[in-house]
């Protein structure tokens with residue numbers, strides 16, 4: 001019997017509909033049953049249903065444990081931020097690697113897993129003016145999410161035989177980054193077989209450009225992870241092709257729920273024209289399959305998609321001539337042939 005899984009699918013705006021169709025078409029080619037449970041997070045539906053649509057999304061994700069999210073318009077609120085808060089998604093895992101067929105200005109190959117604490121840092125407090133002569137905001141670092149992120153990073157490194165670099169400015173931000181660094185060091189001591197070193201974040205940025213091969217898993221606080229992910233994507237040639245896992249943990253630091261999404265937005269300029277590149281959502285689906293324990297299927301989806309790009313089968317944004325549908329059909333055939 002084919003294994004069967006329920007997956008919450010968060011529908012979005014713009015090219016979201018075409019990406020959803022592409023995901024369903026690819027899923028048909030897999031030797032497992034993915035039963036998608038849709039929740040409509042389009043702006044129109046969010047406005048109509050107000051907070052109730054988030055209650056529905058949260059209940060569905062809590063029940064299914066895994067979700068695939070399509071891009072949504074950020075208007076009154078950011079659905080990603082609402083879901084991160086409501087589901088306590090405290091860690092973001094963003095693999096960034098050179099993709100064959102994606103032109104880049106950066107010659108060395110890059111292959112890093114960025115593990116970012118998704119809460120706190122400078123991002124949870126918009127700050128306030130002090131008269132008109134200055135402004136202040138709080139920078140928050142909490143032990144628990146750092147612990148969860150560190151354990152996730154070291155587990156990933158142990159499983160894959162990689163090293164971990166924890167990066168911060170602990171010499172200057174002694175309390176906040178000092179706390180981060182001491183938690184990272186104490187978790188590192190629990191994994192003596194995983195090579196670990198601490199870097200100052202500014203030095204890391206220089207070294208990753210000069211010697212990217214030194215870095216495999218990188219553990220960072222929220223804003224550093226934000227800057228680093230975009231820089232790494234720039235080095236790999238595209239901001240648009242990445243995918244992420246947003247993770248929440250139980251008391252024993254095991255992943256409790258996981259939400260996977262593409263890094264790009266709703267691409268309103270090409271929506272409905274059959275031009276959307278589904279690579280990122282396929283890579284997000286591949287990560288979801290790994291989370292379900294379907295490693296062979298997840299690997300086939302990732303390798304099949306990347307191999308087609310390498311062979312020149314690409315959508316227009318990457319200089320090719322495939323439409324969303326023809327690229328998807330090619331990926332589905334390639335993946336089926338690998339399984």
Ligand code: NAD
Nearest residue numbers: 071072073074240263264265266267268269270276277317
């Ligand atoms: P965008 O990523 O939507 O588009 C930037 C450029 O990249 C556009 O030219 C677009 O056509 C192209 N592009 C993006 N994804 C593509 C794909 N899959 N295939 C081919 N081309 C693609 O960024 P934007 O224009 O700044 O944002 C548009 C909307 O998306 C905004 O409302 C923003 O809030 C939202 N957004 C949502 C998310 C999310 O839900 N995760 C992320 C980023 C932006």
